[in-house]
Amino acid sequence: xYELCEEWGHLYxxxxxxxxxxxxxxxLHLLEMGxxxxxxxxxxxxxxxxxxxxxxxxxxxxxLNLAASHFLADYLTAHFYASLTTxxxxxxxxxxxxxxxxxxxxxxxxxxxxHLSSRPLLMLEQxxxxxxxDWVAVAVQTLHQLLAxxxxxFTVEDIDSLLSKYAEKALNFPFTLKEKRS
Numbered sequence: 001x002y003e004l005c006e007e008w009g010h011l012y013x014x015x016x017x018x019x020x021x022x023x024x025x026x027x028l029h030l031l032e033m034g035x036x037x038x039x040x041x042x043x044x045x046x047x048x049x050x051x052x053x054x055x056x057x058x059x060x061x062x063x064l065n066l067a068a069s070h071f072l073a074d075y076l077t078a079h080f081y082a083s084l085t086t087x088x089x090x091x092x093x094x095x096x097x098x099x100x101x102x103x104x105x106x107x108x109x110x111x112x113x114x115h116l117s118s119r120p121l122l123m124l125e126q127x128x129x130x131x132x133x134d135w136v137a138v139a140v141q142t143l144h145q146l147l148a149x150x151x152x153x154f155t156v157e158d159i160d161s162l163l164s165k166y167a168e169k170a171l172n173f174p175f176t177l178k179e180k181r182s
Contacts, residue, residue, distance in 0.1 A: 002026035006045075016051065023055045031059070031068035043075065053080050060092070066114060070099035093152040094118055100146055104138045121154050121162065128166045136163075 005022050008014070014022075023046060030039040046052040053076075060072040073096035081089065098117040101124070102110050116123035120143065127136045140159060147156050 002029065020051055020054050020058070023051070024058050027055055027059050028062060028064070031064055031071065034067065036067070036071050039071065040075070049080075049083075053083055056080070057088075060095070066099055066102055066110060066117065069095060069117060070103070073099065090153045091118065094120060097143065097146045097152060098123060101139045101142055104142050105135055109135075121158060124159065125162060125166075128162070 002022070002025070006026070009019055009022065023042065027039055027042055030036075030042060043052055043056065046055065056072055056076050056079075060069065060076065063069070064072070073092050076084070076092050077089075077096060084092065095118040098120040101120050102113060102117055105113060113123050113126065116126060124136065124139055124143070127139060140163070143159055144156055147154075147159075
């Protein structure tokens with residue numbers, strides 16, 4: 001049905017907003033089905049870059065599954081980086097990096113941290129608070145690789161500061177040792 005509507009859009013004048021809605025719904029359907037290849041082909045068929053940008057951004061804002069969010073964040077960064085505002089660019093890159101970090105976690109645990117996918121630093125802090133030290137080690141390594149030369153609202157120094165803060169808390173004893181008196 002989507003393809004038939006798309007053909008009609010080529011044959012008859014369709015208002016821009018309706019065209020955006022049609023392509024967005026088609027894209028969301030493909031992403032829900034997990035067909036990233038067809039989703040990419042759909043985005044490449046759209047001739048107007050403004051329409052393509054609107055569709056991609058609106059779809060990303062639908063808070064899709066992890067793979068779809070990762071795909072759209074990657075697509076927007078790769079194709080529309082210069083067209084995005086600095087704040088939106090940072091938001092999309094944070095989502096991309098957060099989804100990358102989520103992919104390093106065990107599959108059954110990802111659902112517990114998915115709501116933090118657009119806030120990787122907070123996700124890291126949550127992992128630290130949950131005592132998932134092995135997961136934190138992999139997440140930090142991934143973050144260090146991804147942050148090399150990028151500006152997304154936080155830096156490697158922010159990660160190191162967070163780790164130092166929790167390391168200090170881990171060594172902080174809530175009581176004082178009493179001296180033995182003879």
